[in-house]
Amino acid sequence: MAAGLNVAVVGVTGAVGQTTLKILEERKFPVKDLRAFASERSVGKTVTFKGETIRVEKVGPGAFTGVDVAFFSAGSAQSKEYAPQAVKAGAMVVDKSSAFRMDPSVPLVVPEINADAARSHQGIVACPNCTTIVTVMPLKPLHEAGRLRRVIATSYQAVSGAGVQGVEELARQTLAWARGEAITPKFFDHQIAFNVIPHIDKFGAGGYTGEEMKLVSEVRKILDLPDLPVSPTTVRVPVFTAHSVAVNAETELKVTCARAREAFAGFPGLRLWDEPAEGRYPMPVTVEGQDDCFVGRIREDISLPNALNFWVVGDQLRKGAALNGVQIAELLIR
């Protein structure tokens, strides 16, 4: 271990892949050799890691031979195809896609919340969806303080949650507007500049989107509360990075604002920015680039005795994805 590990990043040219490289460096993850994988069209490109230039390869036969830890952020189809190959080759897989999250044999882990679950892995540990992570971080200490009874989560999600193309689309449309040109949607279904789109992922049963149902099922699995009532609304907003979620949470026991603040402030990975009189509350532009999730606007719900409203913001490329993945890997190699 002192000599380091052979690490593979699959989907290395994507927004999460790039952030994974950054975080492996920042946290001094013991990397001996780094292999950079991406799709066919990125082969030949290079990425930089610890000052070294690394050629991007396509996953082929024997790709994972000798790899100790593989981070997957290339999409669900790629994970389904290649993650079992990596496991077979002896690698531990940290999967950022939705491929295995709800598989009962695969732990779904946010290290601050359910690190123990990772121990039972059979080669793959899944990393939750970005919106799930940002939402579940304050839910855990609140559950410990008063036992969750019902959660209503309403999101404001950044375009980089949809990857590099989402960022390009917002930038392109905004620049077109600045030049006085017409705005045309290419990547998102509708204009995203100066608009909000109440639709992320595909529509499914009951009119809920895939993103909304991920939030429900993943929060339940991470908190080990399989029947927790969760009501989700997920919305894309013209923000580059960091997801915000307005949460209404009902508890069995009364949790005062003071008690909630204490619980949030004492939870690792969570920080309290809740001084409204000073105009201090979390926002995407102040949270972007930060590792922690930030909670503010904590209010007792005036419509119900045992409920709280609060506002949580997290950099969904970092804690919402790459950082959480690297934290999982740190657990696995311990």
Next chain:
Amino acid sequence: MAAGLNVAVVGVTGAVGQTTLKILEERKFPVKDLRAFASERSVGKTVTFKGETIRVEKVGPGAFTGVDVAFFSAGSAQSKEYAPQAVKAGAMVVDKSSAFRMDPSVPLVVPEINADAARSHQGIVACPNCTTIVTVMPLKPLHEAGRLRRVIATSYQAVSGAGVQGVEELARQTLAWARGEAITPKFFDHQIAFNVIPHIDKFGAGGYTGEEMKLVSEVRKILDLPDLPVSPTTVRVPVFTAHSVAVNAETELKVTCARAREAFAGFPGLRLWDEPAEGRYPMPVTVEGQDDCFVGRIREDISLPNALNFWVVGDQLRKGAALNGVQIAELLIR
């Protein structure tokens, strides 16, 4: 009446004042003479109404002599000072400010909902806050269908809700970004371009903002449900025009999605855009400039038996302000 009415618009150069002129024209409101009032710094400017150029005046002694209907959208302090003068001079006042909304002797009216309340006026009829109007429009038919028990409203509010300066601020910051320059906040407390700000109006008791508490008290007054539990979160987003609200509404009686759709579609001023499979749901850029409010994303709440989630969008300068004001005036002169 056939000869028309003398109409005054106070705050004529503002976003709502300008829209009021447009709507008076569009709806062929019987205007004989129009007087255009604004603050000192706008005196000497002109506005256009029905092709005529009208000089902007300052409200002075005798300003409302002979005026039949006065629309106030200059702010609360101005309404408090001048609306009683206008009433004394014999005018009927439609007040768009928050000055008199919660005054028990002043009706607070959304014509589709509580037109009857306007009859009891003593000179002033108040027009609700923009977010209230957009939120309360679908709540009324839902209440008729199943009796409201609790409402959780989470908003995505456009910058023009803060007036012309809000629009200028978003445009200025976005253009600075396009030129690669630093973004500086001047009008809003924080950067609004590519950001969301969970703070509208001043903070008050319990950590709620004025905007949030307006939503609570005004919805209750309009629906004549003084104890209705309402839980509000209001957020500014980088959108020019049209407010969106994610609503979770619990009812005494079960209201199915089908029944809710029917109730919404049959309510005047409300339209249904709820064909998710076709990517059809309301959004600010498709609703801007429209008179009606639009509802979509109607889903049974999976976390509670008798509750629905839906998404409502309205042009807050039109139905959320100027149009509602002109509709009130139409009631008054009937």
